[in-house]
Amino acid sequence: MRLSVVDAERCTGCQICMFACTRRLGYAGMGKTAIHIKSVGGMERGLSVVVCRACQDPPCAKVCPEDALTPRKGGGVLLNPSKCTGCGLCRQACIVSAIFWDEEAEKPIICVHCGYCARYCPHGVLALEERRAEVPDAAK
Amino acid sequence: MLPNDPLANVLYVDLSKKRSWVERREDLFEKYFGGAGVAIQLLTENCPAGIDPLTSEAPVVFATGPLDGLFPLGSKTVAMFKSPHTGNLGESHAGGRSAVAIRMAGLGAIVITGANTNPGYLSIEGGKAYFRDATTLWGMSSSVTAGRIIRQNESSSGLRSIMRIGRAGENMVTYADVSTETYRHFGRLGMGAVFGSKKLKAVVVSGNRTLEVADKVAYRTLYDEINTAAVSSPVMKKYHDLGTAENIQPLSALGGLPTRNVQAGHFESAEAISGEHYAEHYLGRRLACSHCPVACIHIAALREPYEDEAYYYKTTMISYDYEPIYALGSMLGLSNPEQVLSLMDEVEVLGLDAMSAGVCMAWATEAMGKGLVTEQDTGGLKLEFGKADSYVAGVEAITSRPNEFWRVLGHGVDAAAARYGGVDFAMAFGGNEMPGYHTGPAGYLGFMLGARHSHLDNAGYAIDQKELTRGLIPAEQLAQKLMNEERWRQVLSSLTVCFFARGIYTPELTLRALAAAGYDLNAEQLAETADAIYRAKFAFKLANGFDFNKLTIPQRVFETPAVVSGFDETYMRRAIAFAANQLTSPRA
Incomplete structure (x- = not known):
């Protein structure tokens, strides 16, 4: 299963997904969120959803010098925080800028595709779904 | 509150000395929560009575x-x-990302004093203020463009709020607003002019952090309860579907939609400028404030051809709501929905309060019709109800202030009527131009008795529609109802919760939500705090010259049939006297 952005055009920018992602860990605020909503050059032009798209062969894991990121079944990676030194190389490797930074822990924040945020999205932007294997990443 | 909650951090900024510092003010946030409750204390502390x-x-x-x-x-x-604009309390609420951005910046409040020598903007990041130059942005024709440039110059996309003024604020029109996230506004009462007087083009606030809660499990459970209530509420669905503009047709049908400077309460073209018409033909996008599942912000896509070249178009995204449609539509007799959108867009880029701008233009139109104001006064501009071009030129003239007439009109209808005549149809209450409710005595008393002279202070328009249609009640009883509602709303605006959610945040739920944030209170204490905040606001008003006895009531209120009619000035004065007695005497 992976988190899928079904239709970013439906997004209203409420950021409730961002609050959900942090609340999952028992906090209020947005400091631990692995999904970000930002405008596409101003609110008048709409919004974009930035989140890990669960690469099958994740570049972030390849560059991790400490093997703190391991490929996850279904795509994406899992972070082992005890191995992570906070070097930040993974962020540079992510071309969609979906690796965020936990300023409090000084470690990357990466979506684990649990779908908690999708449960709260009020407008059908997000869904947790089976990877459609027949469509390779490059073709999307 | 919880120990070490960053909420208690108040950032003080002195623009003159280019200095900023943070003080912990648990004393204020513990007692008054935040929002209006804390702001009135900070205002009183930092604004000597009688100051310009x-x-x-x-x-x-x-x-x-x-x-x-x-x-x-x-x-x-x-x-x-x-x-x-009024010389007393200025209070203005806005959403967008402003509240969450300030909280995520690790702050509960910001106090800005002093003035820039050259135009500048403030960037507040991680609880610190940075002073940026804005010389190049000053005088820029569109506040939307200025916002875009600031956006490009600052980091933290998606985690920030950009509160900025337009030319109206720079030129200190006393009803200039401050807009945020393009489409939300700190409107009413002229904060834009205060920014302008400080040569402060914008305030950018950004940050990201976690916040502790009293009990993680209880917090998540309560969150789900509130969220479920919000997404399943019929009121919230109404605001999502058509937005506040849904009220245009019903209000007009009841005779409560102010039309042509309240010469009528029914607008024959209400359907053309209704929420239904805009949604079906122009709605291009909905937006939400941060942390709001409703998304009441409705954005129209207006496609207009260029006249000088075939098949050449521009598409403008324009936010619409009930109040701007009333003020810049029915109030001016405009029945073409596209012309109303264009005028709203013009008001947006100039940075004027839409309601005050519309009411000022409506007064000026009637004053011209009656010969009180001539084309010589207006510099050749002929204002006529239903003629959009003259109004586009008019709001530009209010902003650029080319002569005495437009300068005076830039101080509001009361100032203009005092100079040119026409007080009987100068539609302002407590010095603030009226919102779009010609509903009856509760609506109008609500504007006068509310600390902000806003329909949102006490929702008098709802009392007219729901209760007084069955018959008037004693004036004192009506005043008491309005005051009770306004007193409770001090809690919501101190938490700070959107008034659209007032049906969800009952006193009982409010106490539980406060408990999650570490406040241990009972209902009685909550009511006492509400009263203390309400009274502190009036203490500021009274210390700065507000006088219940000087409230004027334009005769138009009594002349044009409203949703509820049959009230007279004596009735209104009795209600005002009752409120004055309650709010000017020491607490019982």
């Missing part, structure tokens, strides 16, 4: 509350300042 609202030492205060960042619909920032 446009001098450098006059403060601007922004405050958020304990529920911002914690619960859905905790999405409002309360701004307070001394109003250059």
